[in-house]
Amino acid sequence: MALPLPPGLTPPEIAFICEMELVTIIPRQKLEGLKLLGAPLKPLNPPQRASIPLWLALLLKRQRRANIVPPPWLSPISLQAILDHETEQEDAFSPPPRLPPSSSGNEAPFSPPFLQSSTANAPPDALPYHWLELGEMLLEAAADDFEEPDNVRKLMRGLREVRMAKLRQGVNVLDAGGGVKMNGVGAMELGEARSFITGVVDGLRKISASREQQRKDRAREERENGYSGSADYDDDEMDME
Amino acid sequence: MSYYDVDAILTDAQKVPCAFELTVPGLGFLEGNMSGDMKQGSKVELPLWLGEMLALSQSLNTSSLVTLDHPAALSPRVLNALKADPKSVDLRAQAQHFYNLGARILELFDEEDMIDVLSDTFKSRAAVIADQANNGRGALGEGGDFLKKLDENERELFRAAHDSAKGVRTWMADLSKK
Structure with a gap:
């Protein structure tokens, strides 16, 4: 109540996190290596491609010192394929990019932004976690690096509409034991749908609170009478938390 | 619902129909009968918080004071x-x-x-x-x-x-x- 902000992240915050994603650029000028907090940046040599964080790429692009190579999934063909998949499959989102096979050894697990899901060698057939905000930012700042920016923009809008409609319809199957499968939903979509979905879940919980209470009472009685085994006991303890 | 939740307070203020099981002296004003008694069996709309209290509290002869009905x-x-x-x-x-x-x-x-x-x-x-x-x-x-x-x-x-x-x-x- 004290904070006027809703729970979760606001769109600018999500976009800020997205700016850590690595993107591929083709530098136009030489740039010496930078000692950044996250990791040192290697010197940029003009004809060679390099992967740098999105925020730096946008900065260099704005200063006309680099061209951004859009990730393969942001091409009209890939987007069209994903959009077709979304419209055919009524109750599932297109799957997220596959994780790289875990290499033996004690390496840290891969997750965005360390997963190179937005560089030029990202898989072309899957939308990564930050697809919406990354696509919007690239289209805004580097439209001239796309082959068909208007087409891409149109497909992005279509994808967004289809997926948001799916998210909204998902609440219809919510029930005491039901759930919505949200694999593949992006960060910005999650941020947009969060307050609505949690509101519905909260409302449903309030309505069936008495049923829940009865169930708990019954479980407790059974336990006190010694009817149920230890497995049931564990179950109930989980509910209490 | 927390103690200071305005919505919870307003919810509790909504009226529910109650039927008195006992005659209560001097409570006739709830019915608009300023000086009379509340007769046994008379039906009044009471706020939920009051109706709940009266229905759940057990009087001496173990029957509750009012019975609640669905609003x-x-x-x-x-x-x-x-x-x-x-x-x-x-x-x-x-x-x-x-x-x-x-x-x-x-x-x-x-x-x-x-x-x-x-x-x-x-x-x-x-x-x-x-x-x-x-x-x-x-x-x-x-x-x-x-x-x-x-x-x-x-x-x-x-x-x-x-x-x-x-x-x-x-x-x-x-x-x-x-």
């Missing part, structure tokens, strides 16, 4: 209408805090059926609310009629859905300004 908002007539078509019922006219009232009544009565009706109603109306909230003109045009029929919980939901959609739209608009 008009949760009468079989309304529930049947909700079963038939959840989207066309004017919940706000029934009770401003319809679902909260339902939850409170369900605490007092054992009504498995009502839980199902209320959850189904809430779910199907939530889907419409989400569509209206994401459709900018919905609130002004034909959607306006539906929005007037929402209870407080649903209004809150509409506001949440609308604000988050607006947040994303604003962010995209700001992006192109830079």
Whole structure:
């Protein structure tokens, strides 16, 4: 109540996190290596491609010192394929990019932004976690690096509409034991749908609170009478938390 | 529901029909009978908090002082209408805090059926609310009629859905300004 902000992240915050994603650029000028907090940046040599964080790429692009190579999934063909998949499959989102096979050894697990899901060698057939905000930012700042920016923009809008409609319809199957499968939903979509979905879940919980209470009472009685085994006991303890 | 929750207080202030089981001297003013007694068997609309107290408190001869009945908002007539078509019922006219009232009544009565009706109603109306909230003109045009029929919980939901959609739209608009 004290904070006027809703729970979760606001769109600018999500976009800020997205700016850590690595993107591929083709530098136009030489740039010496930078000692950044996250990791040192290697010197940029003009004809060679390099992967740098999105925020730096946008900065260099704005200063006309680099061209951004859009990730393969942001091409009209890939987007069209994903959009077709979304419209055919009524109750599932297109799957997220596959994780790289875990290499033996004690390496840290891969997750965005360390997963190179937005560089030029990202898989072309899957939308990564930050697809919406990354696509919007690239289209805004580097439209001239796309082959068909208007087409891409149109497909992005279509994808967004289809997926948001799916998210909204998902609440219809919510029930005491039901759930919505949200694999593949992006960060910005999650941020947009969060307050609505949690509101519905909260409302449903309030309505069936008495049923829940009865169930708990019954479980407790059974336990006190010694009817149920230890497995049931564990179950109930989980509910209490 | 916390102690200072205004919605919880307003929910408890809604009237429920109560029937007195005993004659109470000097309580006739509740019926508009200023100086008389409250007769046994007379029916009065009391706020939920008072009715609940009187119904649950056991008097000396172990029968409770009043018996509660379902409020008009949760009468079989309304529930049947909700079963038939959840989207066309004017919940706000029934009770401003319809679902909260339902939850409170369900605490007092054992009504498995009502839980199902209320959850189904809430779910199907939530889907419409989400569509209206994401459709900018919905609130002004034909959607306006539906929005007037929402209870407080649903209004809150509409506001949440609308604000988050607006947040994303604003962010995209700001992006192109830079």
